[in-house]
Amino acid sequence: MQTLHSLDPLRRAVAELRETGKIALVPTMGALHEGHLTLVREARKRADHVIVSIFVNPLQFGANEDLDKYPRQLERDSALLQGEGVALLWAPTVEAMYPQGFASNISVQGVSEGLCGASRPGHFDGVATVVCKLFHQVLPDVALFGEKDWQQLAVIRRMARDLDLTQPHVDAVLGVPTVREDDGLAMSSRNAYLTPEQRVQAVALPNAMKVAIAEIERGEPVTASIARLGKVLLDGGFSSIDYAELRDADSLALRDERSTAPMRLLVAARIGTTRLIDNMAVTGQ
Numbered sequence: 152m153q154t155l156h157s158l159d160p161l162r163r164a165v166a167e168l169r170e171t172g173k174i175a176l177v178p179t180m181g182a183l184h185e186g187h188l189t190l191v192r193e194a195r196k197r198a199d200h201v202i203v204s205i206f207v208n209p210l211q212f213g214a215n216e217d218l219d220k221y222p223r224q225l226e227r228d229s230a231l232l233q234g235e236g237v238a239l240l241w242a243p244t245v246e247a248m249y250p251q252g253f254a255s256n257i258s259v260q261g262v263s264e265g266l267c268g269a270s271r272p273g274h275f276d277g278v279a280t281v282v283c284k285l286f287h288q289v290l291p292d293v294a295l296f297g298e299k300d301w302q303q304l305a306v307i308r309r310m311a312r313d314l315d316l317t318q319p320h321v322d323a324v325l326g327v328p329t330v331r332e333d334d335g336l337a338m339s340s341r342n343a344y345l346t347p348e349q350r351v352q353a354v355a356l357p358n359a360m361k362v363a364i365a366e367i368e369r370g371e372p373v374t375a376s377i378a379r380l381g382k383v384l385l386d387g388g389f390s391s392i393d394y395a396e397l398r399d400a401d402s403l404a405l406r407d408e409r410s411t412a413p414m415r416l417l418v419a420a421r422i423g424t425t426r427l428i429d430n431m432a433v434t435g436q
């Protein structure tokens with residue numbers, strides 16, 4: 152596996168790989184876990200060469216967020232990716248990604264608004280801008296993202312369609328189902344911030360979501376179920392709820408009572424200062 156940190160060698164390496172087959176891109180911020188490795192394994196099934204990017208993207212962190220303390224473990228991550236048969240690790244420096252004077256921004260309207268877009272202003276502009284750059288740098292045939300970050304996936308799909316990133320080089324933006332710990336907590340690099348006690352409490356998030364979904368699917372009023380979900384989390388050690396909302400799964404539009412489109416329950420909540428997100432399908436609406 153090659154590891155590259157600047158753009159010219161990356162372009163040369165990508166051109167060489169493309170001569171011998173299809174390329175899949177898996178963008179990450181590192182501190183890899185089984186969720187990321189599942190994306191890599193899915194990528195290997197869909198292309199001849201897998202390129203993984205590791206870049207803790209300053210543009211997508213708010214002023215009071217965890218950019219400085221975000222875990223950086225390049226050596227460990229590199230060994231894991233080597234073991235998964237990855238062809239190339241693209242780990243650009245901040246200067247390589249954002250050269251002096253960088254002044255551009257990709258902003259996706261609609262799907263970026265509300266949910267994480269409301270609690271993390273500017274976050275999805277940062278995500279869209281870096282992912283757009285990654286697509287242009289690597290020109291992948293397929294790019295894979297986790298459903299754990301459901302709204303992010305929707306933003307990237309919208310951007311890829313709007314900016315023609317899916318033609319001619321990028322065939323697909325592929326979502327991969329959320330990989331969970333044995334107790335049901337969605338794997339996330341930020342789980343490492345949890346104290347042992349908070350880690351035990353954190354499982355209330357998927358559990359309370361499953362209860363709320365069962366209630367909603369039985370036809371109980373959505374608002375009451377979501378209010379109970381919030382109370383269970385706050386009683387169980389969570390410090391605040393950023394949002395808990397039922398949305399149209401694809402457009403992320405607010406739920407329309409008469410719609411039969413697939414729905415998604417999306418939640419973001421904090422334990423101490425650690426912010427956890429999760430989302431699950433709601434059927435039978």
Ligand SMILES: Nc1ncnc2c1ncn2[C@@H]1O[C@H](COP(=O)(O)OP(=O)(O)OP(=O)(O)O)[C@@H](O)[C@H]1O
Binds near residue numbers: 187297
């Ligand atoms: N549990 C998971 N299952 C499937 N995909 C995941 C999971 N966790 C992360 N991913 C996906 O991996 C990619 C890189 O995510 P990232 O590096 O931000 O990891 P993360 O665990 O989501 O970190 P964070 O704690 O910062 O949210 C994204 O497409 C993300 O959706």
Ligand SMILES: CC(C)(CO)[C@@H](O)C(=O)[O-]
Binds near residue numbers: 211
């Ligand atoms: C897609 C991404 C790599 C862009 O920085 C990031 O938001 C992430 O890891 O989910």
Ligand code: BAL
Binds near residue numbers: 211300303
């Ligand atoms: N996993 C999404 C990236 C972020 O939280 O900044």
